[in-house]
Amino acid sequence: MKNYETKEIRNIAIVGHGGEGKTTLTEAMLFSAGGTDRFGRVEDGTTTTDYDPEEIKRTISISSALAPLEWNNHKINVIDVPGYFDFVGEMLGALRVVDSAVLVVGAVSGLMVGTEKAWDYCESHVIPRMVFINQMDRENANFSRVLDQLKDKYGTSIAPFQIPIMEGGEFKGFVDALRMNAKIFDGKKLNDAPIPESMMDEVEPIRTMLVEAAVETSEELMEKYFEGEEITIEELTSAVRQGVLDGDIVPILCGSAVNNVGVGVLLDEVVNFLPSPCDRPSFKGTNPKTEEEIRREMKVDEPFSALVFKTIVDPFVGKLSIFKVMSGELNSGATVYNANKDTNEKTTALYMLKGKKQNQITKITAGDIGAFAKLQQTETGDTLCDVASPIVYKGIEFPEPAISMAIEVEKEGEEDKVFGGLNRMVEEDPTFRIETNTETNQTLISGVGEMQLDVISSRLKSRFGVGAIYKDPKVAYRETIRKSIKAEGRHKKQSGGHGQFGHVWIEFEPLTDTETQFEFVDKIVGGVVPRQYIPAVEKGLQESLVSGVLAGYPMVGLKATLYDGSYHSVDSSEMAFKMAAYLAFRKLEQADPVLLEPIMKAEVTVNDEYMGDIIGDLNRRRGRILGMTPAGGGLQVIEAEVPQAEMFKYATDLRSMTQARGSFKLTFVRYEEVPGNISAKIIEQARMEREQQ
Numbered sequence: 001m002k003n004y005e006t007k008e009i010r011n012i013a014i015v016g017h018g019g020e021g022k023t024t025l026t027e028a029m030l031f032s033a034g035g036t037d038r039f040g041r042v043e044d045g046t047t048t049t050d051y052d053p054e055e056i057k058r059t060i061s062i063s064s065a066l067a068p069l070e071w072n073n074h075k076i077n078v079i080d081v082p083g084y085f086d087f088v089g090e091m092l093g094a095l096r097v098v099d100s101a102v103l104v105v106g107a108v109s110g111l112m113v114g115t116e117k118a119w120d121y122c123e124s125h126v127i128p129r130m131v132f133i134n135q136m137d138r139e140n141a142n143f144s145r146v147l148d149q150l151k152d153k154y155g156t157s158i159a160p161f162q163i164p165i166m167e168g169g170e171f172k173g174f175v176d177a178l179r180m181n182a183k184i185f186d187g188k189k190l191n192d193a194p195i196p197e198s199m200m201d202e203v204e205p206i207r208t209m210l211v212e213a214a215v216e217t218s219e220e221l222m223e224k225y226f227e228g229e230e231i232t233i234e235e236l237t238s239a240v241r242q243g244v245l246d247g248d249i250v251p252i253l254c255g256s257a258v259n260n261v262g263v264g265v266l267l268d269e270v271v272n273f274l275p276s277p278c279d280r281p282s283f284k285g286t287n288p289k290t291e292e293e294i295r296r297e298m299k300v301d302e303p304f305s306a307l308v309f310k311t312i313v314d315p316f317v318g319k320l321s322i323f324k325v326m327s328g329e330l331n332s333g334a335t336v337y338n339a340n341k342d343t344n345e346k347t348t349a350l351y352m353l354k355g356k357k358q359n360q361i362t363k364i365t366a367g368d369i370g371a372f373a374k375l376q377q378t379e380t381g382d383t384l385c386d387v388a389s390p391i392v393y394k395g396i397e398f399p400e401p402a403i404s405m406a407i408e409v410e411k412e413g414e415e416d417k418v419f420g421g422l423n424r425m426v427e428e429d430p431t432f433r434i435e436t437n438t439e440t441n442q443t444l445i446s447g448v449g450e451m452q453l454d455v456i457s458s459r460l461k462s463r464f465g466v467g468a469i470y471k472d473p474k475v476a477y478r479e480t481i482r483k484s485i486k487a488e489g490r491h492k493k494q495s496g497g498h499g500q501f502g503h504v505w506i507e508f509e510p511l512t513d514t515e516t517q518f519e520f521v522d523k524i525v526g527g528v529v530p531r532q533y534i535p536a537v538e539k540g541l542q543e544s545l546v547s548g549v550l551a552g553y554p555m556v557g558l559k560a561t562l563y564d565g566s567y568h569s570v571d572s573s574e575m576a577f578k579m580a581a582y583l584a585f586r587k588l589e590q591a592d593p594v595l596l597e598p599i600m601k602a603e604v605t606v607n608d609e610y611m612g613d614i615i616g617d618l619n620r621r622r623g624r625i626l627g628m629t630p631a632g633g634g635l636q637v638i639e640a641e642v643p644q645a646e647m648f649k650y651a652t653d654l655r656s657m658t659q660a661r662g663s664f665k666l667t668f669v670r671y672e673e674v675p676g677n678i679s680a681k682i683i684e685q686a687r688m689e690r691e692q693q
Helices: 024-031 053-058 085-095 113-124 141-159 197-215 219-226 235-244 263-273 415-428 451-463 532-542 574-590 609-621 652-659 675-690
Strands: 009-016 065-071 074-080 098-106 129-134 158-162 162-167 171-174 181-186 188-191 250-254 283-286 293-296 307-314 318-327 329-331 337-338 343-346 350-354 358-361 363-365 369-373 383-385 403-409 433-437 441-449 469-472 479-480 486-493 500-509 519-524 557-564 593-607 622-634 635-643 662-674
Touching: 009 085, 009 113, 009 263, 024 065, 024 098, 024 263, 053 451, 065 263, 065 350, 074 263, 085 113, 085 307, 085 451, 098 141, 098 263, 129 141, 129 263, 141 158, 141 197, 141 250, 158 197, 162 197, 162 250, 188 363, 197 219, 197 235, 235 250, 235 263, 235 652, 250 263, 307 415, 318 350, 329 635, 350 363, 350 574, 403 415, 403 451, 403 652, 415 433, 415 451, 415 500, 441 451, 441 519, 451 469, 451 622, 486 574, 500 532, 500 574, 519 532, 532 557, 532 574, 593 675, 609 622, 609 635, 652 662
Parallel strands: 009 074, 009 098, 098 129, 129 250, 158 250, 519 557
Antiparallel strands: 065 074, 162 171, 171 181, 181 188, 283 293, 307 318, 307 383, 318 369, 329 363, 337 343, 337 383, 350 358, 350 369, 403 441, 403 469, 433 441, 479 593, 486 500, 500 557, 593 635, 593 662, 622 635
16 A cells, blocks of 8 residues: 555444444455455455454454555545444444544434544544444344434434435445435445436535534635525535534445445545544644643654554564554654653554554655564553653543442462453553552452453453453452450460560540551650560550451451559560450450441443432442532533442442443542441451451
């Protein structure tokens, strides 16, 4: 593939709900453009962009993938984006660098939440887009119903470029409402035809709507239109393109990806109406040396800069960093400066990716997308640039993980392989986290959803040859006391030669602030416990706090006053007094001990229609509703305090209750006493676990 100028490049993301045919559409685009010799099928695992073994096994897209093609003397970098919400990070990475998007909507299923979310992102980041109503070949396909859904949701921006011609329930062609002609499909050919008389009543109002939307982009055209002058097709096309670039007009096209019908026309309109990188505004960044704001134009004569939007980690090939050139150009083998890490990276080779294929190239120019292999320090979201003209672009805002599981190795001795593999996958997927909870001694992995964590488990086996077991995370319960007691600890042992003797009286009291773990007070008078042994008493208590008297959870909110005791001039030692302190601590069973649980603040963002269900569900989870705040766009933010123990699977449940429209975030607030009936079960479970050890 030749090196194209910036104005001849189109970078588009294929986005939408899962199962609407995005990968098949990408494959049809490649095939139509001669980018592949055969038309791959998702069901057969033969598509260009679904090449990962997990994608082939599950017949869904898991990772975004590049599919560059040539069409009408232009290069189109197509990014096939997963539609399932567990892989939303892939969509956010792709949409951060593309210049436009094609939203795929099913002609039978209609507007779905995945498309709504993609639209919202495009809207908020002013990304021009067009809609392709796919699967027009299917029984019960209903273009008019889908068009009405789009109009109801998005108003006057919806501009149908095409109206399907249906005969006997079959998709035969379309009327081009912009150019006012008809096209009939004849195998691979598209034949001109007159607009059917029976469709004129449907076509004319759509044509009028399209013209009115177009003339609103120009005062000159508006004046011409109202004075009844004829607007030429060239003027109309130019005005429509400007409306598309501004995000005021969203063209609607239709076809069938699986039958490769209407795909060539879609590619034509991508070239005609969607922006090249030069059509986009300049990019804002920061000089990392001076912190001043600077801007870069998408031009070859600007200093080189690029944003890494995706990382692929392969145990055999190594790491691939995929980037978009934001300004300037670069030759293969150059040294680039990572402005985020303040380090130079020596590049070995420069690649253009097509699915899993890596084609080596010698040069890449502003607006194009390429990949480096084996960069040492670079991560997703980093800016690479010319060391003489440093710049840092805003990274990619990925969602916080919403679900966590504890992970254990399947076979002893494979810990290094398992956690080495997991850390490699963290590089690849910024929505995936791994951390050790020191309180529960569990390693936790966190992600956006259960399917994502399931894929990670499968990839551990397929890529690294090791297995892992998922378990529900333990709650980091704590223990405290509710009443004061005076406890004696007496440790005496005689076993020939020197014995062991330590004797203490300690008053234990609850602290009102359970955020304070422990307070030690020395009230020894008269040397009944020698000064050199008092630190040993405190240390003995500190070590005992790790395992409380109820269920073995850490003890908090405890004040201990050492006020009396005795010693033996020969047999006493630091160890003996540590043991005496431990024995006194165990008598806290008489101090009305209770379990405490972490309470989280939940902020749940949902549509108005789901409010009742969400509030009822939070109440069932022992939650306390604090209030509701309108968030605009028919959304409400429900604030509640809920025990952490009730929220581990909330991501899955919320998705089910709101058809994946809801989102939430949790933050720790404080510890509170566990209700008695639940406490009894936790204590019994802890006792059984201790017996099994």
